[in-house]
Amino acid sequence: MKTEYQDDAEYPKSLDNNDPLGHFRQRFFLKKNYIYMCGNSLGLATKDAEECVLEVMEQWKNEGIKIWTVDDNKYYLYSKYLSKLMAPIVGADADEICIFGGTTINIHQGISTFFKPTKDKYKILVDDLNFPTDRYAVDSQVRLHGYEPKDAVKVVKSNGKFMDEDEIINAMTDDVAMVFLPTVYYRTAQVLDMVKITKAAKERGILIGWDLCHGVGAIEINLKEVDADFAIWCTYKYLNGGPGSSAALYINRRYHTRLPGLAGWYGNKIETQFLLRQEFDHQQDANGWQIGTPNVLSMASLEGALRVINEAGIPNMRKKSLHITGYLMFLIEKKLSDYGFTVGNLREDSKRGGHVCLEHDEGYRISIALKSRGIAPDFRDPNVIRLTPTALYTSYEEVYKMVEILLDIVKTESYKAISKNRNYVV
Template sequence: MNHKFEEGPEYPKFMDNNDELGHFRHRFYLKKGTIYLCGNSLGLCSKDAEESVLKALEHWKNEGVKIWNCEDSKFYLYSNILAKLMAPLINADPDEVAVTGSTTSNIHQAISTFYKPNNIRYKILVDNINFPTDRYAVDSQVRLKGYEPKDAVKEVKSYDGRFLIEDDIIQAMTEDVALVLLPTVLYRSAQLLDMERISKAAKERGIIIGWDLCHAIGAVEIDLKAIDVDFAIWCTYKYLNGGPGSTAGMYINRKHFKKLPGLTGWYGNKKETQFLLRQEFDHQQDASGWQIGSPSILSMATLEGALKIYNEAGIKNIRKKSLHITRYMMYLIEKLGSYGFVIGNSKDDVKRGGHVCAEHDEAYRISLALKFRGVVPDFREPNVIRFTPIALYTSYEDVYNLVNILLDIVKTQSYKEFSGKRALVV
């Protein structure tokens, strides 16, 4: 793709007219007069997602408990059905994917399955700039095994609060480390770690490795077959547009299918014997065996429509546009450098996920001024505005207009009309 950007309004028009993914925009509910750049936090509702959730609702309305039997037990087997749609995004086999729980509960499930500390190997290796829920889960898992996090949780520290150095991570894989949990893309700086290199290093050292794909799935290409990780977990409400709190995902490498899940429940029982309701757990030996309780059908149904769009568009094409449009955005924001903006993510395509971080001393108040003007970004402490152009529904013209509004806000200092006091949800 051509990276010779131009500043004026003609360039975005030209790009939009030639955007192979442009037609997907009309399948999403975009509010008139709003530039939505927050799909890394909560993706937008599509007509497809709406249709699939309404269908599920109809089944419930018309059939009550028989919803579990309708369409060849589709909803009873919903995790498996959605796994088929989800697996191509990470190049996994469908039976290695479960659509279940939340990211955090899936971390608990995975760690309780794979963390088997002994006198020699008892530490979990993490980084100190990941989204904190991962850390909270890791800390409680080591406590459950009778350790103190200060002894059993080993931290790789970022040197600047933005980035991690892969060599530091690998060096920290000492022989006391039992398990590593890392984010593929860092939520603040959008740093994309080299999963293949890090996973290979863990494997060579006999360490179990799991990845948090929350900011990666649906944004970057991931090839779990080639990488051979032990487990992965992710949410579906960001780039996958599954809706607020939509059911999360989990990958279990098939070589672990015979392991007993750390947290067992009747939905992890073999399908053929689940309704015999025996007291002995009869493990379904594939990823769906890591489900715990009844699936949240309405929080999964949105995904059926949303994932269809992904499979039509293709993750390769999505990544290609995402890289190009984020480059264009950085190009325009850098022109505002004299107003105090610093790009806080890597400009290298190989090291960048799907969002752009504009750092500014007044980032919070600027983000409020943007919202007031119809732009929806988000803010992350202490000084980052995250802008996420989503390949499926953000236009080049949206990016062009955003930067003009941003320029006006900093030029006129209109952000000073807003309080710096943080809202409950920022």
């Protein structure tokens, strides 16, 4: 069913007044006259996150080394504690998830655990649109096995913008040992059908891992139904875990007895970890894939953030996200299409993630102009302004105001005064 929107200034106010998730805005640190559209990159801080970080500081100040054992070993077993909060967000069991390290590190952990090339089956299948860190990790993993990426990394070509799922499946030839793909593309927000692609891989005896970075917290994910072999994701985007907050790794329970590719003492069984033996005694659940001491401060902010997400519920968040991004696309088409703007993402709900991909030939300079007008977007080459009205802290009125500002920037051509020289972080 097509949603009907209106383009007047009163309409967003009525949407905000009737927004069942509207009260969650109070849980975030929002700045007056600053419209935050960058939750696809770094989610905003919650008051809950601050509370949890301050609690860790108090424990550290008061207890020193005893911080590890307060609250029934909460911080010593922090991954286990947080996995319970993470499980409903990705539809997995808590013991299939561990929270540790960083996204790229966890890609290495997943691939090094599962990539066991043989003479005839030694390739990793990837695509040419994924975030580059995934590719760098894949290339280096095949090199560790003595292969050259140009031979052992099989790249499915996109049309430059979108990926065709059937082409991915057709590329699953006998020589492919593993597939590694993103669930939502970082530039265009295209969603891949994880169930269909995973099923195809399994039918061909190929292992499969997913990068959920741009999906988690934005779309509904049911890892039980997907039944992939492993998955990794960051926690600082739609989950609002904080800059560089610890990442996550899912290991399907059918592999819990397998040894991790990268072992460390935190993957040892809890019961024998402090016996400090020379032999690794593997913890046989996802926590056995941890490597070293947990980054407690960057896990504390995640604890607070996950509490808020679980209160709101992913299905409710997805519903609002689809509606508010739909409203943004409607306004772009209604008010901005005469000024060189186009919506660059796919339209079907099942095929688009949490951000709107606004394209313009002058996208870079317009994104800088937006920043100078109190909006936080980001820009991705060659021409994409990513805009993310989030379910929990963006109002419909902010979306309306942002489109009015965009209109003003292009009508007055104020962006033309901005240098084309690029900043390091865009």
